[in-house]
Amino acid sequence: MAKHTRKNKSKMFREFNKLPERNITHTGLKHLGIAYTYFRKRFGLGQGHVHLMLLVYDLEFFTTDHACKEMKMYRGMFYKRLILPLVREGYLYHHFRQGSPGPVSMEEMMFRGEGQFNYRSRMALSQKGRLLVGRFYRAAETGIMPDNLDY
Numbered sequence: 001m002a003k004h005t006r007k008n009k010s011k012m013f014r015e016f017n018k019l020p021e022r023n024i025t026h027t028g029l030k031h032l033g034i035a036y037t038y039f040r041k042r043f044g045l046g047q048g049h050v051h052l053m054l055l056v057y058d059l060e061f062f063t064t065d066h067a068c069k070e071m072k073m074y075r076g077m078f079y080k081r082l083i084l085p086l087v088r089e090g091y092l093y094h095h096f097r098q099g100s101p102g103p104v105s106m107e108e109m110m111f112r113g114e115g116q117f118n119y120r121s122r123m124a125l126s127q128k129g130r131l132l133v134g135r136f137y138r139a140a141e142t143g144i145m146p147d148n149l150d151y
Helices: 032-043 047-055 064-071 075-089 106-112 127-142
Strands: 092-096 122-125
Touching: 032 047, 032 127, 047 064, 047 075, 047 127, 064 075, 075 092, 122 127
Parallel strands: none
Antiparallel strands: 092 122
């Protein structure tokens, strides 16, 4: 059976009371909604765009199919709605373009499975995108936004 905390009657009429620091492990996502609103107003990025950048932050590169599976979205409009706006703004770039696997031997070509005509291009998060993700993490953890926008 779970233990209940001891109730202090003197704190009964407060609006809130903080728990001791030893009982709290993570409070990093407390200001998540404010951070999403800030990024929408300041950078014009929707929640899907920010979520995609958070998803690929720790990847060197990714394919559109991989990102669709991870975000559980339909591939048809995914590229047009999420990838293209981020590429236009410079947050994503083509790491390996379609048809550019470089010089390969015949043996490598036979066993690879992705030839020149069925090669899916690989995307990557640019330095501008990585800095923006770091800014988002700081905003979500602290709730402090650098600009004076009304939320």
